[in-house]
Amino acid sequence: IAGITQAPTSQILAAGRRMTLRCTQDMRHNAMYWYRQDLGLGLRLIHYSNTAGTTGKGEVPDGYSVSRANTDDFPLTLASAVPSQTSVYFCASSGGEDTGELFFGEGSRLTVL
Amino acid sequence: GQNIDQPTEMTATEGAIVQINCTYQTSGFNGLFWYQQHAGEAPTFLSYNVLDGLEEKGRFSSFLSRSKGYSYLLLKELQMKDSASYLCAVEDSNYQLIWGAGTKLIIKP
Numbered sequence: 722i723a724g725i726t727q728a729p730t731s732q733i734l735a736a737g738r739r740m741t742l743r744c745t746q747d748m749r750h751n752a753m754y755w756y757r758q759d760l761g762l763g764l765r766l767i768h769y770s771n772t773a774g775t776t777g778k779g780e781v782p783d784g785y786s787v788s789r790a791n792t793d794d795f796p797l798t799l800a801s802a803v804p805s806q807t808s809v810y811f812c813a814s815s816g817g818e819d820t821g822e823l824f825f826g827e828g829s830r831l832t833v834l
Numbered sequence: 835g836q837n838i839d840q841p842t843e844m845t846a847t848e849g850a851i852v853q854i855n856c857t858y859q860t861s862g863f864n865g866l867f868w869y870q871q872h873a874g875e876a877p878t879f880l881s882y883n884v885l886d887g888l889e890e891k892g893r894f895s896s897f898l899s900r901s902k903g904y905s906y907l908l909l910k911e912l913q914m915k916d917s918a919s920y921l922c923a924v925e926d927s928n929y930q931l932i933w934g935a936g937t938k939l940i941i942k943p
Binding site: 761762763764765766779811820821822823824825826827828 | 838865867869875876877878879882921923925930931932933934935936
């Protein structure tokens with residue numbers, strides 16, 4: 722089934738550790754996004770990529786980095802995790818639909834202690 | 835600043851109709867989206883409005899008034915499976931999506 726796959730689905734890690742959340746899509750979408758979702762807040766954009774080889778900063782980029790070496794993969798790295806990065810992270814992609822709708826992965830629940 | 839407002843929580847009865855409102859103040863407007871998100875799951879696309887008026891899709895309809903900065907999502911013949919959060923998002927002049935915090939809809943038998 723075509724879609725977006727995120728890994729891991731859940732992770733607990735100690736503050737200061739490095740962590741990479743993986744995201745892979747097989748829809749050949751050009752645009753990909755990383756959001757975080759926190760209780761009581763709307764989805765907040767961390768980083769985005771409009772096409773392979775390019776990335777951009779979203780609303781809350783500090784403490785996160787991304788890369789887009791190819792169309793399918795868009796990993797998100799926390800270089801040195803802090804407790805405020807405890808959240809649910811969603812990867813999404815868009816492309817080809819007239820509405821510009823986003824297709825989301827199932828999310829990665831990250832807890833930083 | 836940019837802002838999307840929607841009620842935090844609503845309760846409705848199975849079989850009834852419910853209207854979820856969304857008001858927005860953004861830097862420009864290129865479209866408004868509604869997404870559904872069941873607890874612990876990913877958001878899924880429901881509707882897209884770029885012109886004023888009502889868009890109907892089965893039991894769900896979405897309305898937009900650009901002059902008033904207002905939209906609503908109308909859900910008819912409510913079913914228990916409609917219990918979810920409903921997210922309103924506006925695409926601004928830079929084609930960035932601004933998201934509301936979501937409305938948690940509770941359906942009671």
